[in-house]
Amino acid sequence: MGEVLDGAAVRRWSRLAAEALGRTRGEIDALNVFPVPDGDTGTNLHLTLLSAADAVDELPEGAGTAETWRALTQGALVGARGNSGVILSQFLRGLAEIVGRPETAGDGLAFAEALGYASVLARNAVERPVEGTILSVLEEAAVACSDAAASGPAIDADSPGPGLAGVARAAAAGARQALRRTTGQLEVLARSGVVDAGAAGLCVVLDALTAVLTEEYPERYEVPARAAGEAPVREQRAEGAGPGYEVMYLLDAPDESVPDLREVLDGLGDSLVVVGGDGLWNVHVHADDAGAAIEAGLAAGRPHRIRVTYLHAAEGEQQPQAPCTGRAVVAVTAAEGLAALFESTGARVVLREPGAVPPLAVLAEAILAAGDEVTVLPNEPEVVALAEAAAERARDTGARIAVVPTRASVQGLAALAVHDPLRRFAEDVIAMTRAAGATRFGHLEVAAEEAFTSVGLCQPGDVLGLIEGDVAVIGTGQAEVARQVLDRMLSGGGELVTLISGTYAPAGLTGELEEHLRVRHPDVEVGVYDGGQVRYPLLIGVE
Template sequence: MPQTLDAAAVRTWCSLALEALGRERAEIDAINVYPVADGDTGTNLYLTVESAAQAVEAVFAAHETGSSAPSPADVVRAMAHGALIGARGNSGTILAQLLRGMAERLGDGDHLAGALHRAAALAREAVAHPVEGTILTVAGAAAQAAGASPQDAVRAAYEGARVALDATPGQLAVLERAGVVDAGGRGLLMVLGALVEAVTGEAPPVAPVLAHVRHGLGDPGPESCADGGPAFEVIYLLEADDAAVARLRTRLDGLGDSLVVVGGDGLWNVHVHVDDAGAAVEAGVEAGRPYRIRITHFDSAAVSRQPEPVQRAVVVVVPGEGLAALCAEAGATTVLARPGEPPASGELVDAIRRAHAREVVLMPNSAELRHTAAAAAEQARTEGVRVALIPTRAAVQGIAALAVHEPDRRFDEDVVAMTAAAGATRYAELAVAERQSWTTAGVCQAGDVLGLIDGDVAVIGADLAATAEAVLDRMLAAGGELVTLVLGEDVPDGDTVADRLERYVRDGYLAVDTMVYRGGRGSTPLLVGVE
């Protein structure tokens, strides 16, 4: 039996783990009572593994046009990095660190037993105050069993984890009172089962998740409820050095509990439960650059009953924090997309669930996200939500569609009106070239400003404002009534650029109005829409 993983096996492992967690997600959510009984552990683990699988597929896609294949080290590191940037919740964050530990050893050619040992040790180090009877206990037992049977490490690890999982109610009182095993540990067992199948070709027998409920779901007790602990869960990615992260750990440990900080090499995923969410984010700002910030309020009433769903909601993907705020003010549920880090379908499904509506209009605002959004819409439909996908290709099309959204009219009529508004909006994007390359407008050099109209490079210039004027001339040659400009946070003299472009449109096109928005952090230098 192989005692290490090749690239294909890692890919298969990701796929099987995602399939297993997707199949059992709801049941794992149902037994989630620790550290907070908010019923989302299965979902968080699924979203974490989905991000890992997406990163692995990206590595394989990069080799499709060539004769080479990705190395096992590249693939396993991509898996760990994808999990890190997509980690959700307490258990998802710990799983990301487990995968990072495995990647460290497997990437260096170590055997599975050594990789599992490193994974368990690294995950325990990442948790400020480790508690027995949790995913950490299950991971440690898997590593210990693998080390005792190195020739059959993967099967031994699975069996060790299964035995440890069954023992978790005796280690953690809140689990014993509720009559369940640890939800995070149960999810890890699914991931290890997928590893067994990827290595051996045979899936281990797995009891249904709810078979681990010993006496039915009971009262988890006050110490697991939101009323007995911090009010908020705060998660963010952080770019910072090791020394700054060490100081951050100390500060966050004094603010709350369930502190987990995972990662390394300048990129970290921070998870903590606090009463003062603002202070937790401010601590991140002092340490480095936090982004993808998620703040969730622990409402104990929401654990036991869901609010009455609204009739209709809009879910929109946006490329900047300023646009997210703008769309949220208009009543939309937003998903933030960063350059090079598109949201996975699970994140879109999660946003649809958060919208808590019977009818949802979904706008991906990116041609690359169309298939991802379609998969999310199909998943939401299986859960009883009526979803209409408007295939917007740019944020300015989404803004135009949101402007005509009327929740009081019939769903089909609203979708038609929003689709028509999006389709009537031409879009452009101004970006800075990173290297010399051929484009549809000629050869560009690194540092040139590229004006892309409807996705194709149409103008190459040296100055943002001048290039934007050339783009506007081309777009307005076919007519237009409204120009929308969205400026990124990093545009030098942004107000000056906005004033210049507004004046240019006003002086050259008398019947055309102009609207200016701030895209905020994460947005491209300039987005242009013409309706």
């Protein structure tokens, strides 16, 4: 028997475990009633381990032990799906940090230590751990493994500790015993007559590990049948009770920003798990306000690979419907005048409240209602991540959705100017993205309080001229500040200037600026519009 978890063994284990979860995921899904009865735990575990196995398979044959474990844990982290998948990624990380070195890869005592460490990592990752779950079973598997390591016979005179296969077998057996006890540990499991779904999946993973180490492969991997032969009782959530969305994303953020992120997300919902390190984190939370959960990630760093799942789907509530057919553009804005501008150029508009993001469900439904090939223009930095989440939800219906990451309305208008519904969808998206990216944007804003800016201290009532989000000019008159902003934006060249006046722009502002441009920049074409935006007296675009 090859009692060593070197690179080759880890490769075999990851692929075998992924295949075993693939064969059993339907049975595991059928057990899923906690934390929400959405019937996807087996699928999430399978996809998580499949991502880990794929990462290992990308390594060249003969890759070393440490390199293989790193690929396994990184693949699991970035591919983790659902609460159980994130916890599984911590289980793999805990093993890797101790037995992922050549000198400990075949050590039964080291494996027992690693399993205990993995249990601690997994429990610490969950904001509010619950007994009777995968956490309890992993902990008891670690105890059984440690007991076997402490009492097991030595392999030979040169190896004072017990064999790796023996302690792995003890861990798998301990997990199976603990799994049966979960029904009595958690009320929702007892009412439904099932064991915990995530824990059942963990047992399959440990069984696959034992099979690799002992070279004794079972014909099938056991998933416990329902208690008393009865079907599980799906927990019915009262209207308005319980979070409505599962929000997951990878987050590029400094480690020191994560405690504050945890605190914010804990106040938004439950089932919070944040794992990772060294600047890359996997974030999972159940929340009613998916947009706020994504905004918390934006405040901490850069969220990406955002996934938002509607948790009420298993209860027969409204689910995303099949999309309408056809090509369309959906634009988000907070102003009636801007909405009319977007509509006049052929876009469908989602109006949001000033200073807020639109509800995720509203944006997703608007995308689905628009067509089956849809380009989304968020037109505000805070809306970009939410638009990605809404697009991901719409893609589940088979629609082709692209988000052009416009950070300002003038970029959205530039993208619409080159939109051609007769082009191939991908080519149209590329053209719109290029047009948006080639458009510099600026705006005027009136300071509400004293603050330090990149160009000095501003006082309440000062006029701020911003270029691409950064304060570039501080002054007292809107026209003078706007002229300085325009001159700076055009210093590198430009062919078209767009001026969009807001509700509180002084009379004659755009006329003064048109005259200034005729004198100072006579070759520039100028377009002037009334946007009706409340916060910004003037929006500026330079193409």
